[in-house]
Amino acid sequence: MRSKDTGTGRKILAKVEVPLSVKDITVYALRYLDDIVDTDMQDTLLQSNKREIFGFAKNAIFRWGTEEPHVYVTNKLNGHLTGMEKIVKHKFPECD
Numbered sequence: 001m002r003s004k005d006t007g008t009g010r011k012i013l014a015k016v017e018v019p020l021s022v023k024d025i026t027v028y029a030l031r032y033l034d035d036i037v038d039t040d041m042q043d044t045l046l047q048s049n050k051r052e053i054f055g056f057a058k059n060a061i062f063r064w065g066t067e068e069p070h071v072y073v074t075n076k077l078n079g080h081l082t083g084m085e086k087i088v089k090h091k092f093p094e095c096d
Helices: 022-035 041-047 050-064 068-076 078-091
Strands: 002-005 010-013
Touching: 022 041, 022 050, 022 068, 022 078, 041 078, 050 068, 050 078, 068 078
Parallel strands: none
Antiparallel strands: 002 010
């Protein structure tokens, strides 16, 4: 644990371990990719390695928390979720 000056006061930064499923990683990664206006998310996931995909997910959690990406992706990108989830499952065989 450490503290950081965020410009609006000091905040504590802590690393926390939480279990993530393939669906969670997919949802968070898609939320981030949609925000940066990635025009071909499927190709981005195919070309990215595990570390990069997990980085997308971490950025989404940092920006929007854990709940908002699920609602956003369900409402806006639901049709893409199943195909993308297969790609992420292939990249993260140790999950699920």
